Amino acid sequence: MSTAITAAPTGLLTSDTSSLFNTTSGANNAATTSGPDLSGITDEITEIIDQIKLSQSGQVQEFEKTSYDVRIDNNMTARDIGVLRKNNSRLNLFSALSQSDAVDVFKFRINTTAATKLGTLIADPTYKDQLRVQVFSKSSGQLLVDSDPKAGDxxxxxxxxxxxxLEMKQGDYIMRLSRMPGADPNMKNNIQYAVQLTQGTYVNDYDTIEQGYNPNQDQFGFSTSLGAGTDALISSLSSSYSFIANLPAIGTSATSKLNGALYDALF
Structure with missing residues (x-):
């Protein structure tokens, strides 16, 4: 569970920050490019120029939504940050690992198999090496990307x-953000961070701003008012559970048959 940042951290993802993400990645490209092969830098410069043209033409639309942290962070409670489409969308996430907060879990979908870029920024440079970013395939659970230098491939x-x-395939992904192994073992630091995902240029800019745990939401991230249909279903399931809990010990034929009937009806 993270302590909310009530608004996007100043300077983390404004027009200037967009340049900062690109500058950071550009520096990485420059550092890893050897010899006369400057194609990577050239492609990035071209991409930046194209994006500036799109922005100046007024074609870029900005969208913002709020998500709420949950008490139990796992794949089931992962908050959705959007759909990544090549030369169409950019996904921006703002959140924080507060004191005693071990992990935040989010999910996103990639619509097009294409070269993908990830950028991260930490509000306090003191903690820049303490955030661990991991990306998993949602379907297989396979770890694909890990910012821990000891994570091998x-x-x-x-x-x-x-x-x-990195060419990432079309599909659903889980992004797990935690503290680096051995860093801040007592979880005392408040690490405010921003994460950005792109595939080339974009005309739709999506911001997800994570707020702190909302007491009006349950541990699975649903609001207390879910609509009549969902409320009725939850009430029915709760009543069924209470009924089963008060039955005699499992082992009688009648109880076994009843459990099987309920299982078949629900699943």
Whole structure:
């Protein structure tokens, strides 16, 4: 569970920040490019110029939504940050790992198999090496990307992803943000961060701003007012559970048959 940042951290993702993400990635490209092959830098400069033209033409639309942290962070409670489409959308996430907060979990979908770029910014430079970013395939659970230098191939892919050269396949992904192993073991630091995902240029800019845990929401991230249909279903399931809990010990034929009937009806 993270303590909310009530608004996007100053300077993390404004027009200037857009340039900062590109500058950071450009520096990485420059550092990893050897010899006369400057194609990576050239492609990035072209991409920046194209994006400036799109922005100046007024074609870029900005969208913002708020998500709420949950008490239990896992794949089931992962908050959705959007759909990444090549040369169409950019996904921006703002959140924080507050004191005693071990992990935040988010999900996103990639609509087009293409070279993808990830950028991160930490509000306090003191903690810039304490945030761990991991990306998993939602369907298989396989770890694909890991910012921990000890993560082997997953770290190598992370480096390529930072450079904007990692081809990520169409599909659903889980992004897990936590503290680096051994860093801040008592979880005393409040690490405010921003994460950005792009595939080339974009005309739709999506911001997800994570707020703190909302007491009007349950541990699965749903609001207390879910609509009559959902409320009725939850009430029915709760009543069924209470009924089963008060039955005699499992082992009688009648109880076994009843459990099987309920299972078949629900699933």
């Amino acid at each position: 997953a770290y190598a892919r992370y480096t390529v992803l930072r450079e904007g050269r």
